[in-house]
Amino acid sequence: MNAPVQMRKPKETGVPDNKKYLHPLLAKNYGNWKYHDRPRPGVLHHVSHSGDEVWSVRAGTQRQMDVYTIRTLCDIADKFAEGRVRFTIRSNIEFMVSEEKKVAPLIAELEKHGFPVGGTGNSVTMIAHTQGWLHCDIPGTDASGVVKALMDELVDEFKREEMPNRVHLSTSCCEINCGGQADIAIIVQHTKPPVINHDLVANVCERPAVVARCPVAAIRPAMVNGKPSLEIDESKCMCCGACYPPCPPMQINDPENSKLAIWVGGKNSNARGKPTFMKMVASGYPNNAPRWPEVSEAVKNIIRVYKEDARPWERMADWIDRIGWPRFFEKTGLPFTKYLIDDWRGSRYNLNASTHIRF
């Protein structure tokens, strides 16, 4: 009789232990901090129960960095900090030092190389952005380019802590928005269904994969000019762009019809209030590389009105909840249409168009 087949056991590696990468004082005092404060914008000061102190200096980066920039930052860490860095979820870099006298020279060196110090407390934080052309297969714009153009305009608000509460910004290079929720988000908006290049479908497209990918079941196999291809029910298509990765002949990006929209009021955390979903408040801005002036003006306007009108500690969503959507549109001067702020009650009709969600 054959011996029973032994199944190979999966290797569960889990999350790697980060302690070996931490600054030694952070590893030593892990979970044992007495208090922290911010001596100035961009600097966090942690004091542990053991009496150790650590100053973390936070600087903005462009997130997608070339080797030269990374070497520059590492050289700064070796010469002006204590050889350790870490990145925050919003692509800021932090340098840790154990003596207060090292803080000022470190800041001077960072600013000499063009890295602004800030992003702490009630500031406009560095914009979190999605992968863009470098790493993803469906972007409709270069999210990191929008970030660079916008942060050049907002850098003073990054360096100060003068907002009512922190302002998280994000940009997403397709409507899938893997960037998550933000107080203000700039998201690509496709305004027409994909145009199918039928000559290519038979050669490069996995038809069952692309049919399955569509969230509203708008794609069907079809024969076109005697060759296997696809067809789209345009009355169902919501122009999401999800079909493009498994089938590049589903062309959805183009300079005329791929626009940018602005969403506001999202929050991932449950600090001070529950997490919230952002809602679209402006649309149809041109995808106008390399500086995106139209969308940049609109974002600066929303930030200016929020800064003037919100009460201390109100996040964007709290402020809008208090004043109401009609006042939000009045105060920002953004034109309101019935297609904006698709709230949960209204979205019932949209969601019922999905093959996955029914209620």
Ligand code: SF4
């Ligand atoms: S937002 Fe869309 S295109 Fe951009 S990285 Fe995420 S999934 Fe890819």
Ligand code: SF4
């Ligand atoms: S764009 Fe989205 S909704 Fe339209 S056909 Fe492609 S996957 Fe379906």
